[in-house]
Amino acid sequence: MATHKRSRTGCWTCREAGYKCDELKPFCGRCTRLRITCKGYGIKLKWQDDGVSTLAKPPRKGRKKKTIDQVQAPSPTSIVSFASTPMALSSPEFAFSSPESTNSMPTLPLNSPGLSYGLSLDDRWLLNYWVEQLSTLISVAPRHGVATPFQRHLTAMAYESPALRSTILSMAANHLALTSNNASLHLQGYRFQRNAIRELQQMIQDPVEIYAEPALATVMMMQVSARLFGDDDEAHVANHLIGAKAIISRHEGDGWLASSNARFLMSLLAYHDILSSVSRGSQPLLDHKTGFTAVEGEQQLESIANVLLVVAQISQLQHAIKMRKAESTTCLALSEDENTTGRRIQQTLLAMDFVACKQEDTQEDTDISSTAEAYRHAAFIYLYRTWLDIGAPNPISMEHINQCLSQLQQVDAHSPLTSSHIWPLFTAGCEAIDSTQRHFVRIRFEELYAVKRFPSLKRVMRDIEHVWEAKDMEQQTKGQAGMAKVDCIQVILKRRGREVELA
Structure with missing residues (x-):
């Protein structure tokens, strides 16, 4: 007979194992003591991969405190299950202060008044x-x-x-x-x-x-x-993204x-899938070569999409290298195919030059070109980390780090294009070793948060600080060669147990 009760309010690791959780944050005491991954708290949605066959379970009947427990619903291609922490269904009245009274509430931009019925x-x-x-x-798209x-x-x-x-x-x-x-x-x-x-x-x-x-x-x-x-x-x-993949697979x-x-x-799916592949350290879930022609479907943002498609190729190369190393721990050198792929991707990026074809018609055109160029240099940094396993202070990477940050600096923090700047700012920012560049990265994240107020911006900046700490420590113990080997994404995956919000 079990001597413990299943936890319903603790971290998901303890809940799934059926152990009482002390609910310490960010990682609970039991997970820390046992040195196991603490899966955190809060609402949790599980998208199961294709091919999983599970009988559907009806929602549990309500109790005094009604909860949303695990529910599984079958579909032709996947099973999607949902779970959340117990919570009362009742909630306080919607109360918030507004500069307008309800009588002067702004009119909704509806095609038909009936839509709000x-x-x-x-x-x-x-x-x-x-x-x-x-x-x-x-939105990334310029307003017009x-x-x-x-x-x-x-x-x-x-x-x-x-x-x-x-x-x-x-x-x-x-x-x-x-x-x-x-x-x-x-x-x-x-x-x-x-x-x-x-x-x-x-x-x-x-x-x-x-x-x-x-x-x-x-x-x-x-x-x-x-x-x-x-x-x-x-x-x-x-x-x-796993759920989105299941939906479109039919x-x-x-x-x-x-x-x-x-x-x-x-x-939107391609944008998030490709950038998530970078933070996961894996290949994209889908092949986006035919369906992804422009960010947010806006033709003027085609150049950024073109770079992202190359980023997807780098993620695929990274996946291939990892799979090969997992199968053979003795052969660590790059294969001929991997080297050929790395050189081909390098040539593709070299052939792109968004500065040379800049249209100086409007500030928006300039911002788009600067953003695309920042993406191109960030892709170089990602490629050299994946292909050659190098980063700052290696001169090969430093050139692209400097260029990427320079292009980002040319775009005003209030520009809508900055909504897409998280990945290049993280990629070049993590590799920055110059104090002036690090200062710019901090200030730019502060500016973006002041404009947008997205909590993810503060989290990404904290992640960058963790990477800087790891790189500086590695330099002290193993010199510049050791510093160049620090993989920014892997630092966060190992220290925080999660991906970086790059999208």
Whole structure:
């Protein structure tokens, strides 16, 4: 007979093992003592890989304190299960201060007044905040006085899809809580997040809805939300990209990409999948060569997408090298094929030159070119780390570190392009050894947080500080050669037990 009770409020490692947890953060005492991975706390969504066959379990009946326990819903290609920490369904009334009264609430940019029918005044206020403020902070696309891709493709869809709407409202509430210093909005955001999980559960049980655009939109916005607002103590944020892969795996051919909404969603998936492959130290989940032509589906952002497709090739090379080393621990030298691939990728990056073809028509054009060039130099840094296992202070890497930071510095912190700067800023910033460059990286993250108020920005800066500490320590013990061997991504994976939010 077991002498312990299953934990329902502790970290996920203790909960899954059935042990009582002391709930210390960021890592609980039991996990620290046993030197095992502490999986963190909070809402947890599990996307199981294709081919898993599990019987569906109905939701548990409510108790005095109703909870969302593990529920599994089968689909033709995957099983998606959800779990969360126990929480009461009741929540306080939606209370937050607003500069406008309810009578002077801004008008929602709706095609039809009927779209807002059935929404509470509080929900409409949050949805308006998403449209007017938050969506513009997330989007990379230059404004041009028109709606951003997130506004055009998701807002109307949110009125049709409860799961997508709840996800967006959760993001709006969480962001408003930060910008207004109103902690009660975090509770509201948690309630919407809980609702989104329930509504997505219902959606994935429908063989038609699960493969419709709103389902993919919901999963992708959950991915964006987890990256921007996820708990720093959560070691394993749900990887919704696996769910997105399951959703699109049933779509044969590129016919469904005829829809502008689908093209936008696929570009969003490609952007996150490729950058996540860098932080995972693995290959992308999908091949994006045909479906990813421009970031957010905006033609003017084609140059950034072109570099990201090369980044995907580097991640594939990294995966191949890891698999080969895992199979044979005696042969550590690069194979001929790996060397050939590295040289081919290098030549591809050398052939790109976004500075030479800069269009000086507008500041936006200049910002796009500078961003694409920063991505190109960051790709060089990533390639040399993967292919040659070198970084700063090696002169080969230093040239691209200097160029990458220089290009980023040319873009004003208020430019929408800075929403895409996290990866190049992390990649070059981690390798920076000059005090002036490190100062710029710190200041730029402070500026970006002041503009956007995304918690992920502070987390990434803390991650960079961890890498600097590791590189400086390695230099003291093993010199510059040892410092050059420090892999930034691996430092965070080992020290923090999670990925870096690069997207």
